[in-house]
Amino acid sequence: MTELCSWPAQTALLVADEPYPTAVDAVRRVGFTVVVVDPETPAEQLAGLDPFTYVLIGPEILRRDSCVELLEALRDTSPIARFLLLAGQDVDAPTLLAAIRAGVQEVLDPHDQITLLTTLRIQVDRAARTRERVLAVGAHPDDVEIGCAGALLEHRRQGDRVSVLTLSRGAVGGDAGDRVVEATTAAGLIGAQLLLGDLPDTKVSAGIDTISLIEAVIAALEPTTVYVHSPHDTHQDHRAVHAATMSAARAVPTMMAYQSPSANNRFLPTAFVPIDRVVRLKLRVLACHASQAGRSYLDADTVVSTARYWGRHVAPPARYAEPFEVLRAIDHIGGPPAPAADLAPSLGEEGPDRE
Template identity: 25%
Template sequence: MEKVLVIAAHPDDEILGCGGLIIEHIKRKDKVGIIIAAEGITSRDTIRNIKKRKNEIQKLHSVSNKVAKNLKVNFIEFLGLPDNRLDSVDLLDLVKKIEKIIIKFKPKVIYTHHGGDLNIDHRLINNATITACRPYPGQTVEKILTFEIPSSTNWADAQKELAFTPNYYQEITKSLKNKIKLLSMYKDEMRKWPHARSIKAVESLAYYRGATIGVKSAEAFQVVRHIKKN
């Protein structure tokens, strides 16, 4: 049994980035926790107005709760931070919030965003997570992998930012259908084909990543750190 923590910026990133992988972990009876850092709604306004968007935030979080229940993960925790405005939060505060959950849950494996994504929240979550997982004596985290998010990882300026270069794959041939079903629950977050965040684009990416390793479907990751202890 392994303890796994998914640290995502927005509701839906947990499924877009590693939905298939979570399903595989649950099949293996691993314990999975999910953190959703930003509330996912208030970036629609020029000035953040939590009160005005309260109902929509509740509605979106209830979708995430349903998705988590469907996945049978151990917990999902919402940090409720400003959507697409994580750069208005001190990085140290972000680190401390993530660190608190890591100390309590003691995960061995972490899945989070790629540091070169276009989305500012994704980049900051990557930064805060890697800081929270620094390998001091007694740190439980031994493996950190980053996932790709269609419409962010593939929209970054590849000349300026870190390119996503996958070197770790999970076959999701048996779980792709379920991943798509869970993603469909986030219908307000998904866009129409040929948008990069459409169901067809997500399926196409899974086929492409699969064909890269000679299977029908896969999710791709990049290893940040993998420690083997005695």
Template identity: 40%
Template sequence: MLPSVVGAALSAAVLAYVLSKGTYLRHARGIRTMRAVRNGIAAVFSVLLALNVWCVVAMPENVLLCDIIAAATLLATAVLAAVIAERRIPARDVTQRRKVLAVGAHPDDLELACGGTLAKLVDTGHEVRGLVMSSGEVGGNAGVRPDEARHGAAFLGLSALRVHDFPDTQLETVSNEMVRAIETAIKDFGPDVIFTHSAHDQHQDHYAVHQATLRAARAHHSILCFESPSVTRDFDPSVFVDINGYVDVKVEAVLSHRNQAGKPYMTPGRVRGMAAFRGAQAKNSNAEAFESVRLLGSAIGDL
């Protein structure tokens, strides 16, 4: 009976781990197709838990059968470890560590526009910080959206995220204040590259943040503009970042903004579709697209 008790305990522990979504996702951040892996683990170990409990409760006298089920549980655990190792996103070494500052208007803008790129930069060894200009009170609940932004940033691996409380949908009225806030971030951090919204964006806040960033970074050599869901047909990217292996990471970061759930552009299907579309343009599988205001080659290096 002891092997079955051990098998049941092991199955229960694995199930508790993968079903505690926040804990699992945080630890599984570097695994490709993390949600599919999680679902597969849950299905297999649910069956094994039921079989081990059945052996302990209903069939303790059938030692051989119970031992086989317990052994299967141990084997499944070993296979699980092998699958996780195989699905790991490979790490890359960089010749020089860069600093990247991403500036967005609303709590979910960075994840939607360049979440895959930011996560990849972090995993590659670069330092990434975020700056968000509003708490998104018009488009959602200002009481929860800043925390969702911090959760998303932590999941992507950003070293810091500052959420300002400038007026949502009216950011153009505080242009000078935003310029000063961005100038302070640039001075404190000294980024090599700055990401922000495109000028070709029909959302007034996005355009206002673009203008404020360009003013604040008027002496900076490398500014890339990311693609928000509200960009116009004039958005014309010339820089693409390969995010193969990071689409699931981006999806999970976007889903962390539960207050925005239900909006069409927040769905996994839309996120994956955009990544595939830009990947096709870049002659790759998945990518994120950027317009270049200006870009110094030595600053971006092997990003």
């Protein structure tokens, strides 16, 4: 098992005219990368930002007419982000009122690093215990992206940790080296960890070797939700991966089956994930698989029209959606379990091989 792409760094934004070095240092010490956003950035230019966890706001920007629009755009981009006002005890009432109107959730003294660190660590720990850990399993490079890239991108928007496990390198469908590079690029766009197996393309077994491989990943990641191929599929590898995953993931609370181009008419979805906000990004993810560009099911018009069809099943209606068969759905009582350790220690003392 090879880890080709790890999870992206957790990100916080600083929207301020001042550098606030003490606050920025505290955020970095908790494990975040800090990105400075010019307060004068037009709201429409913020849509391309990766999901972020915190927005650190200087009180000076709250006096600007464009502030509310800017913060609304940031909230729309990353709905899980917490908005923190960097202000001391001498902050005036008009600034606090403007902060409330802008949706600020907390006021922290930018010079009190002890309080900053304590608050951030508590919040990070709480978030880790309540957000999902998602694993998507596919037989070949591009399977997961075709079936559920939109859902995975939505998980990322909500702050969930996403992993993709691809069990073969797709050598029958193209050059294996090219397909590995494409899968790595696609995972980077999704913001997912990519784990790659080396099972024989078109000859993937549902037996113990495949089950054991998936079990090792599940033991390491402790996912709360797993996406996998449907059993209603004409491709033998897809059916085998479904069967092996059902065995390996028997303790996972939520399991969903996505639609492949080779799914047959027994694929009957009962859950639909709206992907209106991420459908364009899904097209970019699929375009990473350039070696497969001649396949009709990767044509952008086909992808969009298919998502448009499934969107009509969502209430209230969404314009675009992805369909899923619900294989298992158990409520997480009290939230999912605490996050597992990093994958490498669970797969052996030296961790996974890296390329």
